[in-house]
Amino acid sequence: MNSALKWLPLAMLVALAGCARDGGYYHDRNIDYADARQAAPLALPKSRAAERYRDVMPIPEIAGDFRGSTEGFEAPAPQPLGMGRIQREFVESRRVGDDAWLVVGAAPDSVWPQLESFARSRGLGVVTSDSSRGVVETRQGRLSVRQGLRAGDSEVRCDQAGRSVEACLDALEQYFSARSATASSTASLQAQRLAGGERLRLVQRGDEWMVDVPLDIDRTWAELNHQLEQDFTVEDRRELLNSNSRDYSFLVSYMTVTERNRNPLQIVFSADVRKMHQQIRLELEREDSDRTLLRAINVSERDFSAEDRRELLERVASLLR
Structure with missing residues (x-):
């Protein structure tokens, strides 16, 4: 075998590399950043429905003045991902004295449609349903949802004459647990206002x-x-x-x-x-x-x-x- 032939594939690669550089077969985008220019920010039309738009990643206000340590400022180490987020159940119960409620691991606008569905599927006799307050009044009692303490959580209650109904809460816990996989996929635009913007x-x-x-x-x-x-x-x-x-x-x-x-x-x-x-x-x-x-x-x-x-x-x- 001619020894020159075994180098033919390498020669072809070098030739192709040259074509890519000169003929533009492969465009190197690394240098595009050097020529990038800042564009004007996008502006939504004034005719938009303002209540339908919220900040995706709001920046919290700074409370108090910055105080560095006496030995000079040292940037804190970044917190590990998930700090403060303990692995937990999708639905958990809470109690203080005679008051009881559920904490659901989904935002109120996702929980609200399911709360309405629960009331109707159980034949509770819906009298009124108010998405702006997150309240479903039935002949059996009141179901309600509101923003939880933690971001992305909801608090769900079932009350009758101002007292928590244990059997209702148990049924709600089973109902939401069975739907945990799809809870975040269905959101009600009418109920988005239930999610409070103020955080701790x-x-x-x-x-x-x-x-x-x-x-x-x-x-x-x-x-x-x-x-x-x-x-x-x-x-x-x-x-x-x-x-x-x-x-x-x-x-x-x-x-x-x-x-x-x-x-x-x-x-x-x-x-x-x-x-x-x-x-x-x-x-x-x-x-x-x-x-x-x-x-x-x-x-x-x-x-x-x-x-x-x-x-x-x-x-x-x-x-x-």
């Missing part, structure tokens, strides 16, 4: 950091109690020690980032040779009928700086987003 935020009042929750204190306590039971379960790092629905408080054991990041030299010259956790009391305070404040109060003898308080509150707040 970290605020600073004086020298104290706290979490401002735009919900009443009972709903906030029930959701936070559930999330802490699921997440604060790591021994010597973060543990839920006690919860009290009477005074809306929690006692947690927590090791701060400051403590976890102590280097060996700091430990040697410290009275504490071990990295230690400390007890913190999380308190909910009623701001008004539909707003709650969450505070973190140090009940141990160890130091608890403003940065430590903010770091703990950010973690707890992430459980509710």
Whole structure:
């Protein structure tokens, strides 16, 4: 075999590469970015129905002034994906005293059509159905849906004469669980207003950091109690020690980032040779009928700086987003 022939495929590739570069068979788009120009922003017509449009990714307002640490600002490490989002059931029950409801893992505009379908399929005798309020009045009682504490959640209730109906809630839980796979695929445009735009935020009042929750204190306590039971379960790092629905408080054991990041030299010259956790009391305070404040109060003898308080509150707040 002629030795020159075995290099023929390589020669053909080189030739093709030359054609691609000179003849334009393969267009390299890498250099297109160098010539890119910014275009004017798109503007929707003024005649549009404004209530049908919302921000896809709203940017929250900054509450309080920025305060860097005394040793200079250091950018925080990014939170891992899914932080604060514990794997959970599509439908879960919540209770505070005699009040009970369901938390459904879908937005109100997706839940609303199913709530109407439930009322009609069970023959409850629908009297009125108001999508703007998320309320279905039946001869058997009232079904309602509203925005949950966490983004993308809904709260569903079944009441009769102002009291929760357990049998109705059980039936609703089974109904929504059976439809969990398709819950997010059907949304009602009329019910989009049920999803509240205001979310919880970290605020600073004086020298104290706290979490401002735009919900009443009972709903906030029930959701936070559930999330802490699921997440604060790591021994010597973060543990839920006690919860009290009477005074809306929690006692947690927590090791701060400051403590976890102590280097060996700091430990040697410290009275504490071990990295230690400390007890913190999380308190909910009623701001008004539909707003709650969450505070973190140090009940141990160890130091608890403003940065430590903010770091703990950010973690707890992430459980509710």
